Amino acid sequence: xxxxxxxxxxxxxxxxxxxxxxxxxxxxxxxxxxxxxxxxxxxxxxxxxxxxxxxxxxxxxxxxxxxxxxxxxxxxxxxxxxxxxxxxxxxxxxxxxxxxxxxxxxxxxxxxxxxxxxxxxxxxxxxxxxxxxxxxxxxxxxxxxxxxxxxxxxxxxxxxxxxxxxxxxxxxxxxxxxxxxxxxxxxxxxxxxxxxxxxxxxxxxxxxxxxxxxxxxxxxxxxxxxxxxxxxxxxxxxxxxxxxxxxxxxxxxxxxxxxxxxxxxxxxxxxxxxxxxxxxxxxxxxxxxxxxxxxxxxxxxxxxxxxxxxxxxxxxxxxxxxxxxxxxxxxxxxxxxxxxxxxxxxxxxxxxxxxxxxxxxxxxxxxxxxxxxxxxxxxxxxxxxxxxxxxxxxxxxxxxxxxxxxxxxxxxxxxxxxxxxxx
Numbered sequence: 001x002x003x004x005x006x007x008x009x010x011x012x013x014x015x016x017x018x019x020x021x022x023x024x025x026x027x028x029x030x031x032x033x034x035x036x037x038x039x040x041x042x043x044x045x046x047x048x049x050x051x052x053x054x055x056x057x058x059x060x061x062x063x064x065x066x067x068x069x070x071x072x073x074x075x076x077x078x079x080x081x082x083x084x085x086x087x088x089x090x091x092x093x094x095x096x097x098x099x100x101x102x103x104x105x106x107x108x109x110x111x112x113x114x115x116x117x118x119x120x121x122x123x124x125x126x127x128x129x130x131x132x133x134x135x136x137x138x139x140x141x142x143x144x145x146x147x148x149x150x151x152x153x154x155x156x157x158x159x160x161x162x163x164x165x166x167x168x169x170x171x172x173x174x175x176x177x178x179x180x181x182x183x184x185x186x187x188x189x190x191x192x193x194x195x196x197x198x199x200x201x202x203x204x205x206x207x208x209x210x211x212x213x214x215x216x217x218x219x220x221x222x223x224x225x226x227x228x229x230x231x232x233x234x235x236x237x238x239x240x241x242x243x244x245x246x247x248x249x250x251x252x253x254x255x256x257x258x259x260x261x262x263x264x265x266x267x268x269x270x271x272x273x274x275x276x277x278x279x280x281x282x283x284x285x286x287x288x289x290x291x292x293x294x295x296x297x298x299x300x301x302x303x304x305x306x307x308x309x310x311x312x313x314x315x316x317x318x319x320x321x322x323x324x325x326x327x328x329x330x331x332x333x334x335x336x337x338x339x340x341x342x343x344x345x346x347x348x349x350x351x352x353x354x355x356x357x358x359x360x361x362x363x364x365x366x367x368x369x370x371x372x373x374x375x376x377x378x379x380x381x382x383x384x385x386x387x388x389x390x391x392x393x394x395x396x397x398x399x400x401x402x403x404x405x406x407x408x409x410x411x412x413x414x415x416x417x418x419x420x421x422x423x
Contacts, residue, residue: 003123003139010042013114017041048147051118052157057109058116060084060162062097063195064107064254067245069173073107080171082107082164083195095200102199106161110251113258119158133158202256205265211235239268279337283351286358287383290334293391299326300395307401320407324414327388332421338362361422370423380422381415 017038022031040046059082065072073080087098106116119130123139132140133155144151170176175194180187211217211234220234243264246253250262282289293300303323306316342350343364350363357376360366371377388411393400415422 002143003121003129005121005123006118006129006143009118009121010047014038014042044143044146045148048144048154049149051115052147052149052154054109054112055115055119055158056160056163057112058106058161059108060104060106060116061254062104062197062199064105064198065171065174065193065195066107066253067196067198067201067257068175068194069171070246070252072171072173075171075173077169077171079169080174081167081169084162084164085197097197097200100200100203102203105198105257106255107253110258113251113255115158116161116255119161130158130162134162198254198256201264202260204267205260205263208237208240208265211237237267241266241268279334279341281338281341281345281351282354282358282362284353285355285383286334286338286362287387290338291331291387291391293394296327296330296391297395299323299330300392303392304396304400307407317410321410321414324388324411325418327391328384328414328418331384332418335362335422339364372419372423377419377423381412384415385411 018034021034021038026034059079061082062085063083065080065083084104085097087096089098089101092099103120106113119128119133121129123129123132129140129143133144136155140155141151144154147154170191170193177192177194178189179192180189182188216232217234220230220232223230243266244262245257245264246262250260251258253262280290300323303320306320306323309316339362342362347365354362357379360369360374360376361380385408389403392403
């Protein structure tokens with residue numbers, strides 16, 4: 001008994017052959033002659049030997065080199081090696097060979113594609129005919145015995161489609177990467193040829209097409225268009241690009257490429273849009289790492305003019321306190337920017353070298369320890385006072401005035417007024 005899939009294969013080939021050669025003007029005798037010729041061409045005893053000879057013109061591959069360049073298959077060194085990845089599936093979370101089960105592709109002489117289709121037929125036991133021939137099963141033996149010739153020679157002919165050479169041959173038309181390796185304390189390189197997994201490429205196209213054009217998706221779109229409820233809904237994939245391989249002859253690239261009319265989809269591949277960080281995170285000291293004097297240059301210059309005036313009245317003192325308050329407001333703003341950034345950062349990534357009292361002040365997990373009478377807060381006020389003095393001196397330069405007790409008292413008073421906001 002011949003498997004139904006094989007019978008259907010030859011029935012389709014016979015019908016296509018007769019449709020091509022029969023003409024309405026032929027006589028009945030001529031038609032019978034062509035029908036008999038068709039039976040002879042596709043008889044197993046004749047077709048199988050012919051197919052076995054042509055099988056070597058097709059090479060099965062998971063990563064066809066022709067997707068890099070149509071002429072990459074043959075060069076002065078011979079035919080580029082066929083790459084068949086036989087990776088085992090693993091729950092490692094990677095999109096790779098082995099984790100997506102797809103049929104291998106094939107490339108070579110387009111006139112031998114019928115042999116590829118024959119060998120990749122799925123039989124009743126859900127195995128391909130090629131797998132049966134590889135394992136030399138009873139079904140394969142029985143089939144090959146129906147042909148003229150030695151069954152073992154026929155088997156070797158068909159297996160030439162998946163044969164691999166001991167010597168790896170690449171092509172100059174394929175992208176090459178020299179990958180450094182260390183071997184016996186010397187530096188060597190592996191030459192890697194970057195190839196496309198055509199099975200993955202067209203599996204993605206099929207899945208995307210199902211998401212976009214399946215009947216249930218069309219029905220859901222129509223419901224949405226009519227402002228009606230859908231139980232299932234649908235998904236959209238935006239910014240797709242369609243790429244073509246092989247131009248008007250997709251069969252010259254590979255079998256899968258020909259079956260998909262030479263078209264595949266590419267997802268959008270763009271760098272992520274990163275939100276710029278407006279504040280630098282401190283690593284050792286908040287005031288030195290984050291709070292730059294030049295950011296308040298106008299404030300310190302106005303503060304200096306108030307100190308050098310010939311008057312000393314309530315308006316001058318209020319103006320002085322106003323400029324100190326500007327400094328404290330900026331300090332509070334920077335504090336919250338840093339705190340918010342630390343909240344978005346994993347705890348293990350935070351700087352260990354930051355001063356202890358500043359960790360309590362800035363790290364979100366220490367929010368419960370921030371009280372007005374905490375000893376570390378007094379240290380923080382002293383650090384802020386010293387930073388204010390240094391910043392004023394740096395901005396104003398040599399004309400800076402040595403701050404007296406009144407100015408330091410004024411600074412301490414403004415800090416006290418903002419104590420709650422700094423916690």
